[in-house]
Amino acid sequence: MDENVEYYRQMLLIRLFEQRVEQLFTEGVIRGTMHPCTGQEAVAVGVMAALSPSDYITSTHRGHGHFLARGGDPRLMMAELFGKKTGYSGGRGGSQLMGDYSLGFLGGNGITGGSIPVATGVGLSLKRRQQDAVAVCFFGDGASNQGTFHESLNMAGLWDLPVLYVCENNAYAMSTPVHQALSIENVADRAGAYGFPGVSVDGNDVSAVRKAVVEARARACRGKGPSLIECKTYRLSGHSRGDQRRYRSAEEEQKAWQQDPIRRFREKLESEGFMDPDGTDQLQHEVQQQLEQAEQFARESSFPDPDDLEKGLYATDQL
């Protein structure tokens, strides 16, 4: 399969996964909360397309897309959302805390900005080992206002660590528009204060994201240190389940949907002859089937045994 078609498939998988999961929350089948990444699929897929299997990734509260694009198994993710034993974290982590270290995917994070120092430390260790690998740190525009952002980027710049700081600027920190929380226009411009490059790219263009990450990764692997890549995108969904989106207008959202990264990419692929409408329909059908299987797996899986509640806190008492 052409790599572009594969990127399209991944973006579609993320979109339909999030839509189905939102629906299951609404129906009360899944409990708790989730933060959909609808509209941000090109960032997840574009970044992962540029990475190598030896790289590490830290994700955020809005991390389903990152995980799927890195190769996370939709069945085990869905089971985790259902709170089932077969889920990635055995039902202990839920939406925000699932990971697969064999994929270098260190998991999402429930604390805004919480993973920025952790990714920095992975980079510190990788630099010592002089491996051809980088740590990729996802965070949002909101997290870029946390103190850990400043501390971490300073340290990474100081020690030339192989860390790629990927800011998904999706225009809102929950309900707060980015211009109400950020003292400058571009998060990327902050990189200059730490002595390394920062770029702003169209986060709804999977190819542009991929290109920026390929360059930053090559630079890091040459020992030149970190980069800050700001992917400007738009969160088409609400912040989390139950968000009525009263803080923005329907017109604004309609305008944003015209920049829908998936539709844009499909039109591009079809106009350039990589795909035809039949092919895209077929892909959609396959992805839908995969998700149905994932859901069935989750529904049929067992819940964790409550008697195991206190197990697995320390290495001496593994679950």
Next chain:
Amino acid sequence: MRQISYSDAIREALTEELRRDEDVFLMGEDIGAYGGAFGVTRGLIDEFGAERVMDTPISEGTTAGAAIGAALEGRRPVVEFMFMDFIALAADQLLNQAAKLRYVFGEQASCPLVIRTPTGGGRCYGPTHSQSLEAWFVHVPGLKVIAPATPYDAKSLLKTAVRDPDPVLFLEHKMLYKQQGQVADDDEHDDCRGILPLGEARIAREGQDITIVAWSGMTREAEKAAEELEKSDVEAEVVDMRTLSPMDTETLLASVRKTGCVLIVQEAPRTGGVGGEISARISENIYEYLDAPVRRLASPDVPFPASPVLEERMIPDKNRIVEVAVEMLEEGI
């Protein structure tokens, strides 16, 4: 066995572990050429270099988080925070990140991290350089908390902590750094020599009339009080908890079963302290063995003042331990 100071004992533990395992490295503020605010890491940079004895910017949050990231990548970082009070700046990384990893992500998420930090008053450093915040962390499942009182325990338990696969908080009391005592020697043929398991309390002194429970800096005061009590024919047993999490309830209960009378001495302010937890464990389990209500001696519920006169009133000492112990024994009779 050799006699060295508590501070030298910690340095020996670090030196031996740095030599033993290439993945061990130190991070902290001014731990290189300066040797740390209390001189504990003095000279280590000469043997191990700046890559393994890393001076960090003043960024406690990211230092803790970076240590977590390095640990997840297979390293064994040992972080020094200059004063325990500063750990507030790293609280998110310890509570929300390190402590949750293994429970949520399972075996794949091993986080062998040690945070060393000096605690306690006695030096007139005032409200933000004198606190003993162990109760905060004992309250967080997923973190282990060690608070040694002797050079032997400091060295042996720190070596254990460095080898432990989970995050450990290692609390050093400022007033103990100069205290002399025996330590276990390193042995090139047996690298487990002198290693102590976590979660075992120590009977610092045997007795059958009253149990005095303490940890860290208060252990020494408790021992001095026991010597004083001996002059009035009172045989006090001193239980040094050493590890606060996991807590050795068995040793504690065995001592109280024997004496029927227990005084808990804690340097931190009274309310919400570890002493309350110890008291509850005794009452819940062996209420019928008690000849008198469990008593706690602690700092009052105020911030640590700087003035020597105020600080002296603040911290429990030998004389007050003796006073309360005598009172309890008289009531018990």
